[in-house]
Amino acid sequence: xxxxxxxxxxxxxxxxxxxxxxxxxxxxxxxxxxxxxxxxxxxxxxxxxxxxxxxxxxxxxxxxxxxxxxxxxxxxxxxxxxxxxxxxxxxxxxxxxxxxxxxxxxxxxxxxxxxxxxxxxxxxxxxxxxxxxxxxxxxxxxxxxxxxxxxxxxxxxxxxxxxxxxxxxxxxxxxxxxxxxxxxxxxxxxxxxxxxxxxxxxxxxxxxxxxxxxxxxxxxxxxxxxxxxxxxxxxxxxxxxxxxxxxxxxxxxxxxxxxxxxxxxxxxxxxxxxxxxxxxxxxxxxxxxxxxxxxxxxxxxxxxxxxxxxxxxxx
Numbered sequence: 001x002x003x004x005x006x007x008x009x010x011x012x013x014x015x016x017x018x019x020x021x022x023x024x025x026x027x028x029x030x031x032x033x034x035x036x037x038x039x040x041x042x043x044x045x046x047x048x049x050x051x052x053x054x055x056x057x058x059x060x061x062x063x064x065x066x067x068x069x070x071x072x073x074x075x076x077x078x079x080x081x082x083x084x085x086x087x088x089x090x091x092x093x094x095x096x097x098x099x100x101x102x103x104x105x106x107x108x109x110x111x112x113x114x115x116x117x118x119x120x121x122x123x124x125x126x127x128x129x130x131x132x133x134x135x136x137x138x139x140x141x142x143x144x145x146x147x148x149x150x151x152x153x154x155x156x157x158x159x160x161x162x163x164x165x166x167x168x169x170x171x172x173x174x175x176x177x178x179x180x181x182x183x184x185x186x187x188x189x190x191x192x193x194x195x196x197x198x199x200x201x202x203x204x205x206x207x208x209x210x211x212x213x214x215x216x217x218x219x220x221x222x223x224x225x226x227x228x229x230x231x232x233x234x235x236x237x238x239x240x241x242x243x244x245x246x247x248x249x250x251x252x253x254x255x256x257x258x259x260x261x262x263x264x265x266x267x268x269x270x271x272x273x274x275x276x277x278x279x280x281x282x283x284x285x286x287x288x289x290x291x292x293x294x295x296x297x298x299x300x301x302x303x304x305x306x307x308x309x310x311x312x313x314x315x
Contacts, residue, residue, distance in 0.1 A: 002025075003023070003024050003025040004024050004025065004044045004045070004304060005024065005025045005026075005027065005039060005042050005043045005044060005045070006020060006024040006025070006026050006027070006043065006044065006045035006046070006047065006297075006300065007026075007027045007028075007029060007036065007039065007040065007043045007045070007046050007047070008020075008026060008027070008028045008029075008047045009028075009029065009030055009031055009036075009046065009047065009048045009049075009052040010030075010047075010048055010049035010050070010051065010052055010071070011028075011049070012047060012049075012071050012293075012294035012296075012297070013290065013291045013294040013295075015291070015294075016291070016294035016295050016296075016297050017294075017297075019297060019298075020047075020297040020300070020301065023301050024044075024045065024301070024304070027039055027043075030052070031052055031053075031058060040061050040062050041061070041062065041063060041064065042064055043062055043064060043065060044064050044065060044066045044067070044304060045065070045066065045067050045068075045069065045300050045303075045304060046062065046065060046067070046068045046069070047068075047069040047071060047296065047297060047300060048068065048069070048070055048071065048077065048078070049070070049071050049072055049293075050072060050077060050262075050281070051077065051262070052077060053077050054068055054077060054078040054079060054083070055079045055082065056079055056082040059079070059082055059083060059086055059088065065086070065088055066087075066088060066089065066303060066304060067088065067089045067090070067091065067299075067300050067303040067304060068083060068088060068089070068090045068091070069090075069091050069092070069296040069297060069299060069300040070090065070091070070092040070093075070296060071092075071093065071293040071294050071296045072092060072093060072096070072097070072284070072293050072296075073092060073093065073094050073096065073097055073284075073293075074092075074205065074206050074233070075090060075092055075206075076206030076233065078090055089303045091296055091299035091300060091302075091303060092296060093292060093293045093295065093296050094153065095153070095292075096284075096289055096292035096293040096295075097283070097284035097286075097289040097292070097293060098153055098154050098157055099157075099286075099288075099289070100283065100284045100285070100286040100288070100289035101154050101231055101283040101284055102154060102157045102158055102161060103286075104231060104257070104282065104283040104284075105158055105201055105229060105231055105283070106158075106161060108229050108231075108255045108257075109141075109146075109199050109201070109227065109229060111255070112199070112227045112229075112253050112255060113137060113138075113139065113141060113144075113199070113227070114137050115135045115136075115137060116135065117131055117134075117135045139198070140166070141162075141165050141166050141167050142165070142166025142167065144167055144168070144198040144199060145167065145168045145169070145170060145196060145197045145198050145199075146159075146162045146167040146168070146169050146170075146197060146198070146199045146200075146201065147169075147170050147171065147172070147188075147193040147194070147196070147197030147199070147200045147201070148162075148169065148170070148171040148172075148185060148201055148203060149171070149172055149190070149193060149200060149201070149202045149203060149204055149213075149214070150171075150172075150173055150202065150203035150204035150205070150232065151171045151172075151173040151177050151181070151182065151185065151203075152173070152203060152204075152205065154203050154231075154232075155171065155173070155201075155203035156177075156181055156182075156183060158201060158203065159171060159182065159183045159184070159185040160183035163183055163184045163185065167199070168186075169183070169184060169185040169186070170185060170186045170187070170188045170192070170193055170196070170197065171185045171186070171187060171188070171193070172187065172188055172189060172190045172192075172193045173187070190213075190218060191218065191221060194214075194218040194219070194221045194222050195221040195222070195223075196223075197223075197226065198223065198225075198226060198227065199226070199227045199229065200222070200226060200227070200228050200229065201229040201230075201231070202214060202228070202229065202230040202231070202232045202233075202236055202237070203231070203232050204232050204233065204236055205232070205233070206233050206235070210233065210235070210236050211235045211236070212235070212236070212237075212238050213236050213237075214228075214230070214236055214237040214238060214242075215238050215241065216238050216241035219238065219241045219242055219245050220241070220245060222245065222249075222252065223252070224249040224251055224252060225249070225251040225252055226252050226253075227252070227253045227254075227255070228242070228252075228253070228254045228255070229254075229255045229256075229257075230254075230255075230256045230257065230258055231257045231258060231283040232258060233258055233260075234256070234258040234259040234260035234261075234262065235260040237256070239259075239260075239268065239269050239270055240269045242254055242269075242270065242276070243269040243270050243273050243276065246270075246273050246275045246276055247273060249275075250274070250275060251275075252275060253275045253276075253277070254270070254275065254276045254277065255277045255279070256270065256276070256277070256278050256279070257279045257280075257281055257282055257283050258281055258283075259278065259281070262281060263280070264278060264280075
């Protein structure tokens with residue numbers, strides 16, 4: 001019996017790829033490749049990660065397509081409306097990277113709040129004493145307020161960890177969050193969150209209305225020594241406004257793991273801003289999370305077998 005064709009556009013783990021290959025004919029090819037062009041009309045399944053844009057034009061090239069598997073959480077790179085109109089199911093791995101992202105956010109706020117120095121040579125007593133003066137944190141975390149913008153799956157876990165460390169935690173979300181899911185965090189308006197929080201961590205999704213949500217108006221209300229962390233969507237932050245704020249407030253800091261576009265382009269206004277720290281989208285990069293996201297192939301095969309897959313949700 002001829003196997004159905006599945007195209008993998010971005011790398012997934014070897015075990016997941018081999019599992020899929022035992023059930024489908026597998027082609028590994030990017031959408032701009034000759035191999036993809038020669039085979040896409042026959043493919044019934046497409047597996048992508050972050051950077052393959054599954055838009056209406058791509059779907060038009062794939063008349064036999066039945067399912068798109070996003071090896072990850074967000075589906076910003078997939079036109080869900082176009083897929084739905086074609087009867088194509090989209091499946092993802094919404095819980096695969098929560099732990100990895102939360103750990104990463106904790107590392108980022110620790111980097112911002114607790115300076116550290118590692119020695120590679122012997123210091124004399126005077127230099128030793130001076131180092132201990134220079135590398136002194138201004139605040140402890142239990143003296144600070146942390147604001148969580150977006151109390152979804154990851155935001156809730158961040159709030160839980162922050163409260164355990166000792167932060168006072170506030171949050172803002174579009175939805176009413178059940179008390180049991182807040183982990184002690186207090187709801188506030190977006191304006192209050194930005195104006196009063198010492199550390200702000202962004203965890204909003206990729207819906208169109210969230211573009212530029214962290215606007216010039218919100219940014220300019222931040223404390224002059226505030227720390228802004230974004231591991232959610234690059235498009236959520238007005239980068240030009242943030243660059244201006246950081247230049248005017250050298251004690252403030254921004255740590256951005258996500259960008260718009262990616263990779264970062266030469267015109268990014270935050271390049272060269274000393275208190276802006278830009279990372280290459282690393283939050284989910286643990287071996288466990290990458291493996292878990294790769295197993296979206298299980299739902300891909302389930303859909304091909306006529307079984308329900310896990311449809312992505314914007315929460």
